[in-house]
Amino acid sequence: MAKTILFVEDSASVRQVMKTALTREGYDVILAVDGRDALTKLDGTKIHLIISDVNMPNMDGITFVKEAKKLPTYKFTPIIMLTTETQASKMAEGKAAGVKAWIVKPFQPAQLMAAVAQLVMA
Amino acid sequence: MNELVKFYRNDYGVAFPLFISGGLGALSLAILGGFTMSALIMAGGFIVATIGLYFWARNRYQTSLQIVEQDLSDRFQQEQEQKIKALQQTHDESVVRVCTNKVEIEREHIEALLADLVRRFDELSNRFGGQDNEERAATTLLSVETYIADLTQRFDALICHIDSQTMIRESQDLGIVGLDSLCQKVLPIWSNQIDMAREHTEESVANLAQRFDGLSQRLDAAIIASQNTVGSHDSHSGIVELFENSQLELRSITEALSASLAEKWEMLHSIEALSTFTEQLSKMASEVSNIANQTNLLALNAAIQSARAGDAGHGFSVVADEVRKLAHSSGDIGRKMTETVDSVNVAIDDTLTISHKFAQQDKRTLDNAEHIIASVLMHFTRAAAELADSTERLRNENTAINNEISDVFVDLQFQDRVSQILTLVCADLKKLEQHLDELHSEESNGKLLRVVNVEQWLEELTQTYTMKEQLAAHEGVDASIDTNQTTITFF
Numbered sequence: 001m002a003k004t005i006l007f008v009e010d011s012a013s014v015r016q017v018m019k020t021a022l023t024r025e026g027y028d029v030i031l032a033v034d035g036r037d038a039l040t041k042l043d044g045t046k047i048h049l050i051i052s053d054v055n056m057p058n059m060d061g062i063t064f065v066k067e068a069k070k071l072p073t074y075k076f077t078p079i080i081m082l083t084t085e086t087q088a089s090k091m092a093e094g095k096a097a098g099v100k101a102w103i104v105k106p107f108q109p110a111q112l113m114a115a116v117a118q119l120v121m122a
Numbered sequence: 123m124n125e126l127v128k129f130y131r132n133d134y135g136v137a138f139p140l141f142i143s144g145g146l147g148a149l150s151l152a153i154l155g156g157f158t159m160s161a162l163i164m165a166g167g168f169i170v171a172t173i174g175l176y177f178w179a180r181n182r183y184q185t186s187l188q189i190v191e192q193d194l195s196d197r198f199q200q201e202q203e204q205k206i207k208a209l210q211q212t213h214d215e216s217v218v219r220v221c222t223n224k225v226e227i228e229r230e231h232i233e234a235l236l237a238d239l240v241r242r243f244d245e246l247s248n249r250f251g252g253q254d255n256e257e258r259a260a261t262t263l264l265s266v267e268t269y270i271a272d273l274t275q276r277f278d279a280l281i282c283h284i285d286s287q288t289m290i291r292e293s294q295d296l297g298i299v300g301l302d303s304l305c306q307k308v309l310p311i312w313s314n315q316i317d318m319a320r321e322h323t324e325e326s327v328a329n330l331a332q333r334f335d336g337l338s339q340r341l342d343a344a345i346i347a348s349q350n351t352v353g354s355h356d357s358h359s360g361i362v363e364l365f366e367n368s369q370l371e372l373r374s375i376t377e378a379l380s381a382s383l384a385e386k387w388e389m390l391h392s393i394e395a396l397s398t399f400t401e402q403l404s405k406m407a408s409e410v411s412n413i414a415n416q417t418n419l420l421a422l423n424a425a426i427q428s429a430r431a432g433d434a435g436h437g438f439s440v441v442a443d444e445v446r447k448l449a450h451s452s453g454d455i456g457r458k459m460t461e462t463v464d465s466v467n468v469a470i471d472d473t474l475t476i477s478h479k480f481a482q483q484d485k486r487t488l489d490n491a492e493h494i495i496a497s498v499l500m501h502f503t504r505a506a507a508e509l510a511d512s513t514e515r516l517r518n519e520n521t522a523i524n525n526e527i528s529d530v531f532v533d534l535q536f537q538d539r540v541s542q543i544l545t546l547v548c549a550d551l552k553k554l555e556q557h558l559d560e561l562h563s564e565e566s567n568g569k570l571l572r573v574v575n576v577e578q579w580l581e582e583l584t585q586t587y588t589m590k591e592q593l594a595a596h597e598g599v600d601a602s603i604d605t606n607q608t609t610i611t612f613f
Contacts, residue, residue, distance in 0.1 A: 013327035020335040104609040106535040111608040
């Protein structure tokens with residue numbers, strides 16, 4: 001059975017690229033345009049991994065992670081931050097919120113997929 | 123005390139003792155009289171007398187009370203007036219003393235402030251370069267009025283100087299007059315243009331990514347279809363397997379034709395063997411003819427001998443005639459047999475000739491067919507091999523194209539980075555626009571114009587950066603992005 005991944009990103013192009021890359025690897029992909037939209041997708045559906053951007057309108061990625069971790073169903077769901085943000089303070093904030101990995105754009109699909117597979121299987 | 127005065131002013135002090143004593147007296151009279159009618163009448167009269175006594179006493183009490191209150195009031199008023207006069211006198215004296223002290227203190231404070239103001243004014247004059255400070259510093263100022271008069275004079279001089287300097291500066295800056303207004307109008311337009319370009323780019327790049335994905339999927343489907351059509355040497359489907367099966371079936375057909383041709387040659391050999399039998403038959407027919415001739419001669423001799431014998435040989439001559447007839451018949455049969463055998467020989471020869479011709483033609487046809495089939499199969503095999511090679515090349519090309527598409531996906535992420543950079547530029551343009559609006563508003567309200575703190579502005583802009591490349595560009599350093607290596611940090 002295919003694993004399900006929730007991808008949160010405000011950029012339409014990156015959403016399309018990631019959807020293509022993840023679908024080619026055999027994952028089911030749920031897309032959300034920002035943190036607020038992503039919270040509405042956490043409706044009890046089994047999600048094996050969450051990949052989120054940091055800087056987004058309405059609700060940023062770190063706030064979304066904190067809110068997601070409050071939900072019992074998704075408390076232990078691994079989360080990857082996929083962002084252009086390289087500030088150490090932001091990374092520390094993400095780590096404190098419960099993020100498992102921090103990936104800086106631009107990314108090589110193959111290397112990203114390896115990290116995704118590692119966390120999905122964990 | 124007030125409650126007590128109120129109590130007495132309401133006559134309760136008179137009424138209570140009278141009514142209690144009257145009630146007790148009436149009760150005593152009734153008891154002592156044994157509650158007889160006369161005793162009760164006396165008690166009632168006692169009560170009436172008590173009530174009358176109450177009203178008389180009340181009247182007297184209130185009159186005397188008014189006299190006492192009036193007296194007390196007069197005396198209290200006189201005492202209060204004396205106290206107020208004394209207090210007022212004391213208060214006036216202390217107020218005058220305090221105010222004098224305060225005025226002195228305030229005067230000293232104002233003099234200090236004015237001295238500071240003069241000092242600051244000197245600094246300001248220095249900055250505008252319009253006053254002689256040393257001469258002013260040497261002046262001794264003795265009073266506030268002197269300070270103020272001096273300051274007024276110097277302010278007037280400074281304003282004149284600033285006006286003249288402003289006129290000079292305006293004339294110097296004539297080339298950029300209206301720059302603020304231009305910025306106020308053009309900055310929102312620039313922001314809108316950048317936003318529009320960013321949105322168009324994002325939409326186009328998303329479509330581009332979707333199309334690349336579609337191309338990749340179609341290519342994959344074409345490769346799979348080609349593989350299914352061509353097949354491979356180790357699989358049991360596809361055109362290669364079809365060719366191999368066809369080759370086997372055609373080979374079995376040519377083998378069957380070869381076998382049939384061989385049988386036909388055997389049949390021809392059998393027919394050729396028949397010709398030897400016809401020669402024997404021809405010899406036998408000749409021998410029959412010879413026997414018939416010899417028998418005829420023998421019958422002729424017998425007839426001659428019977429004629430010599432006369433009547434005794436008449437019977438023998440009949441037999442000789444019959445024998446001669448049989449000899450003729452045998453000779454006819456022998457001739458017919460010879461003719462028949464000759465006909466058979468001719469027919470067999472004709473058949474052999476035609477059969478040889480057909481057999482040779484069949485052999486050539488079979489040889490030709492085998493040659494054509496071999497050639498066709500060779501062409502098909504070569505075509506299948508080329509097709510398989512093409513499929514393999516297509517598969518390799520597909521792998522290369524997928525790698526290229528993967529690289530394209532990396533490059534397409536530039537849009538996200540560009541979008542973030544443009545968003546920050548737009549935000550800074552809007553910030554500048556708002557700042558200019560505020561400055562314009564303050565200028566309209568007659569307030570002093572604030573000076574733009576450029577260093578603070580640039581520092582705040584730096585704080586908004588999320589990528590190290592932005593910071594490098596801000597500092598004018600070349601910032602190359604390594605797209606071959608993804609930065610991944612696991613926590």
